[in-house]
Amino acid sequence: MKKTLLSASALLLAVVTLLCFVSCSKVDATGIWEDATYLSDTTVGKGAKTVTVEIVAAEQSITLTVKTDKDDLGAALYELGIINDPAFFDTCNGMVASWEKDQAYWAFKQDGKMLNYGVNDAKISGGESFSIEYTK
Numbered sequence: 001m002k003k004t005l006l007s008a009s010a011l012l013l014a015v016v017t018l019l020c021f022v023s024c025s026k027v028d029a030t031g032i033w034e035d036a037t038y039l040s041d042t043t044v045g046k047g048a049k050t051v052t053v054e055i056v057a058a059e060q061s062i063t064l065t066v067k068t069d070k071d072d073l074g075a076a077l078y079e080l081g082i083i084n085d086p087a088f089f090d091t092c093n094g095m096v097a098s099w100e101k102d103q104a105y106w107a108f109k110q111d112g113k114m115l116n117y118g119v120n121d122a123k124i125s126g127g128e129s130f131s132i133e134y135t136k
Contacts (some may be wrong), residue, residue, distance in 0.1 A: 027060040037094040049126040055093050057134035074120030087120045107135040
């Protein structure tokens with residue numbers, strides 16, 4: 001009886017842990033996320049270089065692991081359809097930030113710090129971490 005109870009407890013703990021991991025990597029497809037291409041952490045592309053890009057909007061986020069042979073982040077994200085323009089984009093992961101409509105834009109950061117250049121000028125060699133954040 002004690003062994004059965006211990007096994008059942010271990011199984012329940014494993015299921016709860018798994019559900020936590022699954023729920024932590026997904027966002028609710030509501031609000032701005034309704035039009036998102038990706039709603040959970042995923043790997044996109046093929047190539048020798050790997051970088052991570054966290055996409056943040058409405059207090060939710062996902063992380064894309066980007067594999068590419070491109071030399072700059074803008075070209076890689078554009079090629080994969082993550083952004084709509086490698087130089088100046090208003091759409092990221094299918095979500096639109098409209099300055100004209102409500103003064104929204106996509107902030108570009110590396111290691112949590114705002115960059116003074118755009119994704120097209122972000123050179124990558126592999127291992128870098130970026131974030132693109134919906135900002136109003």
